[in-house]
Amino acid sequence: MAIETNKQPIVVKKVFKGGGHHGGAWKIAFADFATAMMAFFMLLWLMGSTTKEQKAAISEYFNNPSAFEGMSTAPSQSTGEGTGSSPSIISFDGAIDMAPEAPQTAALDQERIDELAQEQDQARLESLQTALEDALDKSQALAPFKDQLLIDITLEGLRIQIVDKENRSMFDLGSAQLKDYTHDILKELGAIINQVPNRISLTGHTDARPLERAGFSNWELSTERANAARRALIAGGMREDKVGRVVGLSSTVPFDKTDPDNPINRRISIIVMNKKTDEAVQEETTTVEELTKPK
Template sequence: MSDDSQRPIVVKKIKKGGHGHHGGAWKIAYADFVTAMMAFFLLMWLLGSVSKGNLKGVSDYFSNPVKIANAGGSGAGESDTVIQGGGNDLTKQAGQVKKGETPTQTEAAKDKRRLSELKQKVEALMDNKIKEDSTLAKYRNQLKLDMVAEGLRIQIVDEQNRPMFKSGSSELETFAHGVLQEIAQLLNEVPNAISLSGHTDSSKFAGGAAGFTNWELSSERANASRRELILGGLDPSKILRVNGFGDVIPLDPNNIYNPINRRISIVVLNKEAESDIRAQAGQQPEETSSDVPSASQ
């Protein structure tokens, strides 16, 4: 029988595990993660707030920053881009012009749009007047509007048995009074200057003072139209030129005796045409005001 007292005594020590102190390293890692996420979402917001053209500019900038910086243009100097040069506000555009687009070209585009809107208003005016008074419908074809190099041209032409002026005179017929006075109100809505010209057909002027020709008649009719426009409320300072062309610029060159050659032409001048007229008259460019005063802008 074995002696229990001789058995070896084995003592098992269980080492309890525990979470040791790791310091604050995890906080730094977490802060880096949060910062990276903020930067990511900020980038997404910036990319979503710009146009496709500017996105291409950003892409080009990172592909070849030296080339873009030297060339300028989209992505390099516009106010609505994320590249430097955009100013404090990403949407701010004041004082910034796209590459290849000068301030003069920008103003010319605004001028063209303004005159196009005026053309639509004059057409709408005549349509409304015809609805109110059906007797005016017969005069609708005597009002012709088109865009020319100098701006918006509004022509009031004669038709057989429906002249704008009394024969051989600068006295306006009744319907012409109303048309000119209505147009005068619309001309005040734009800051552009006005040019007036009178035209006759090639019929020889008979009677009257010696030496009185179609030249004098066309000039007097243009001036009579000027007075009627002012009577209708047109700001007198908007009128830049009044002249008569006699019969040298017929509307129908194939028939110089056609009644439509007798007409009054009102041109709402664009800025370029206005500057040319002032220059031809001897006014220096620096003396030209940016806008002709008008009753309303």
């Protein structure tokens, strides 16, 4: 039998899948990288185009969203009920976060930055007002003098006025010496005010009755009383650098305009200044320094 010799050889091919080409995964990674770099350079551009004041406002917003400086609003961190036995006489139970929501866009312009700063400033002052009013009811030192503490919000900020009442003066007659209970009131207020970053303005007022001391008028007396109040606030724990202005106005701005001799005209006014007022005070101080520099 003849054997055929012209058959084609059998070739076996082995196919290996998945080798060589890696698909489009690298494109996704590269796109993520490009997006991140674009965001990074946009951030650098924004930081380079903002002023020092704008950066400070943004930093303040993100570093201190709780309205109170350095204080926790968690009830678990409260150690007292406002009786003077705890570092703070304010109870933050049920407190709400007064800070505005963070903006969704990174492109914060000057107008939006100023708006955020004003909103936070106003919320902080309103929160402080509520805390002070609560303290008048809860604090053993403040509650008896509730009728002598007048609290309201003005164009300059949160105003706290401590007024004289008949037979219950804050100072010795014609003197800048604080009564013991007045000193206690101011110490309590100092501890509360220190919980917000705002600076304060202190003003002393007198009635229109002339003093009998030669060379010493109500101008000197109102100024010395304002400084005495400043020292008592600091003794209560308020930082010295929170004082932005101390002035004495004598009897020029009476509380009772119909009766200049009314004891209520003798008062100490503490204004927790809002941002706009504080900037005006700093600008005024800078102007005075420039004018008084030797040429």
